[in-house]
Amino acid sequence: MVRKSFFLLAAGMLLLLTACTSREPLPQEDEQPASRTVALTVWGAQEDEELLKELFASFQKQYAGQADFEFTYQAQSESGCKDALLADLEGGPDVFAFADDQLAALAAAGALAPLEDAAGISGANLPAAVEAASVDGTLYAYPLTADNGYFLYYNKAYFTEEDVQSFNRLVEAAAEAGRVVTMDWSSAWYVYAFFGNTGMEVKINDDGITNTCTWNSTEGPIHGVDVAQAMLDIAASPGFANLPDTEFLAGVQDGSVAAGVSGVWNAVAVEEAWGENAGAAKLPTFDCAGQQIQMASFSGCKLIGVNAYSSEAEWAARLAEWITNENGQARRFAVRGQGPSNIHAANSPEVQGSPAIAALLAQSEFSQLQRVGGKFWDPVSEFAGNMALGNPSGDPLQAQLDKLVEGVTAR
Secondary structure: OHHHHHHHHHHHHHHHHHHHHOOOOOOOOOOOOOOOEEEEEEEEOHHHHHHHHHHHHHHHHHOOOOOEEEEEEEEOOOOOHHHHHHHOOOOOOOEEEEEHHHHHHHHHOOOOOOOOOHHHHHHHEOHHHHHHOEEOOEEOOEEEEOOOOOEEEEEOOOOOOOHHHEHHHHHHHHHHOOOEEEEOOOOHHHHHHHHOOOOOOEEEOOOOOOEEEOOOOOOOOOOHHHHHHHHHHHHOOOOEEEOOHHHHHHHHHHOOEEEEEEOHHHHHHHHHHHHHHEEEEOOOEEEEOOEEEEOOEEEOOEEEEEOOOOOOHHHHHHHHHHHHOHHHHHHHHHHHOOOEOEHHHHOOHHHHOOHHHHHHHHHHHHEEEOOOOHHHHHHHHHHHHHHHOOOOOOOOHHHHHHHHHHHHOOO
């Protein structure tokens, strides 16, 4: 009987010990709950990949312990962002970069929601950038840059200060040196330069969709055909090349390009290639109907948006703020040469001393905020492409301009 009781007692103690040791250990008082994984997809320009990944790493460090982040970067041009995003809004990125002329359409489609910290963001950025990121006074996006415009890069080894005052003289001097001056006439964004200061106009109508365009005008001191002929004269020079931006930069690096129209995104690469000979200036004048016409430009800002359908909206907003804050924009300037919209970053000695930024500021007097409807781009590119080839069709210039205006103003 005693032996039986002993075995029962031993068995009970064993069961009790097993039960105690099989329990989950209690957390210590200073232990933190395990952080969850936050997955964020970001769209940005291909050229921004390394910079964005650097900012992802610093963001992860800043919020270490609060979440484990999985970042997915996908290359997407800022100019094509709207169409790509609206094709699959719910399946799109959490954070994305885009040009400011797409803001109204994205907000109207419900892709963007008003920002919660609008006052703080507005106070930290240049007024023009805040305006570009707003619709009817409501802030929908985070300003990223205030430099989305273009000007002239030139190699001082081939041109005098007088040469860079005239586009026609530029191409003449380039031809004499066996080099070329480039401009992308396949992009209507750049073609605006020839029409913007002639008294003719293009603008979006109050409906936010259609355009008004008078580039075929036969009234006033400068007619549409005068501009078309001026473009033909430039294109006929062996010192001119109609090249996209990527080929401009390749030509700078291989020595075949002596000057070209581009923007601050190429500042670092141009300075690396040309060294102390790297120059930058406002756009020159061009010969038109016996006059010197100052070349115009479109201007704008780059913005960062947070997808209103993001499942991680709070973290996406924090990341957007991180990319666009003073430190993020200062780093962007250092790596990409892009002009900050953040007031403190823009006023830094490094930014103020940049030749590219100085050229952009000089050109700003002759620039216009880009506000055109979607029907603007293709007709203008088609027309300018024909001018770049020397008008091989032989069609009358007035007829081509009438066709351009018909396309731009189509409903």
